[in-house]
Amino acid sequence: MNAALDEAPPLGADHDQATPILSARELHKTYQVRGDDGRRETLVAVDGVSLELAPGGSLGIVGESGSGKSTTARLLLGLERADSGTITVVGQDWTRPARSTTDRRQRAKTAQMVFQDPYQSLDRRQTVRQCLVEAIRVHSPKNDKGAIGTRVRQLMSQVRLGEELLDVRPRALSGGQRQRVAIARALAADPELLVLDEAVSALDVTTRVEILTLLDTIRRETGVALLMITHDLTVIRRLCDQVVVMREGRIEERGTATQILDDPQAEYTRLLLDSIPREGWKPRRRRLGRTHSLYTVTRSTTIPQ
Template identity: 50%
Template sequence: MSLVEVSELHRVFRLGSRGRASAADVTAVNRVSFSIDRGESVGLVGESGSGKSTIARILVGLERPDSGEVRLGGVDRLAPARGREARLARARAVQMVFQDPNGSLDRRLTVAETLGRAMRLHGIAASSADARTRTLALLDRVGLSERHADAKPHELSGGQRQRVAIARALAVEPELLVLDEAVSALDVSVQAQVLDLLSDIRQETGVGYLFVSHDLAVIQEVCDRVLVLYRGTVVEEGTTAEVLGAPEHAYTKLLISSTPGPGWDPERVVRDRMSFTQAIALDQV
């Protein structure tokens, strides 16, 4: 059995009055299905508005789909959680790392306090002393030290804050980690360090990743498989090597040609985009 099974996920943002259907409604996710095995890293790629982040938010529980099914370890993630223990178990199973680490870090708390509270809330640590020991071990895993444990977020660099955000997500021992543009705001050198860290953590813990990114180089570095989204629909999927090395869909080819690199021709990209848009309008893709 796969760790995650997503079936026919559908989400429409109603822009009409009082939530009624209208011609201006936006279909953010259109009948999307995929799976993630334990210890596997799956990438979601596409331009802004393709539905990547909406899918990520649905898996974490920050968004509700209009229809479809999400199962984690065979358990329905969309069914109402009954009672505090069930809600905590659901939150613990899937954790998220955002693009901006400040969204998950309380500026009033030290790093140790942030991680310790999460551990005690979810029953990972039995006491404050136990939480401190576990916190230092976890920070060591993400390349930080005891000095960082006693710092507050504003006293850390951007790369250090993102490492703390990853540690915060891992503190409750999740089965799935959802990373939404988690390295896009980092400098290239720091980004490489964080990607290496994520690779090591996956090997050590067996946690599964859903990696949301517009950066194909990042996806190529950390993902086993990839899904290409266009306007909420999966237009191509397969192993990362297959999809990025020998793309079949015109939109995937456009994404790859739009990535700057040796021999990159921005004028050709503009022409390719115009041709793709025309083909879409004529329903030829």
């Protein structure tokens, strides 16, 4: 099924690499849980992660469930606080979560997130128009009714949706249309960064290609940078310039999409590639020297600071 994505070449573009829009250094994140024996254990979810994203660029963070990729995204957006490390977004220190409503709104104008299931992230009681008007008013409260109406039409055009859908509610839309509405809502803030957490994994393969093509077109038209969180390496080939492969909270390998997909150096990356169904596909047996677990577990009573 994923072969169709491999056939679509990336729509790459050249970007100024001088000053990253996003920079993270040595991020660490742990959680305290109770083990089967009742003792407290420390789950190491993110372990020394460093990465950068260029303005207008696209970076994919890839890994299986439990690899730490989504936790890393939450840390980058300030939805959770790292135990240690630093985060810089558009030159500002985002290491700590925003403390005030003003700070949260300012960050939301800089970075927006698009989630996996748009039906859950959209308000089912709102029409598409109401959803977009609400988002515009939050980020541009001084806009009058006429300016808001113009912006709504611009957003619909940007995500390739007809204006006849403006008074439709989410339940009457297809999965692809809902995700386009979710993307339009995120774009209402005019962000410099879009974070996409498994944003196409729930879509069929044809719709997936359409949404990925749309995202790359939006990137080239607006200059917004894209951070894609995914378990699917074929998505990376279509959308991303740079790739980070995560396993057990650590970065296993990094490089350009071409390097990672065509000439992977890490055994784990090769295993991920070999797991993609394709013509003549046969699964490889894992022969790893160490125990393969979702997280590194160590006995502890406190979270390292």
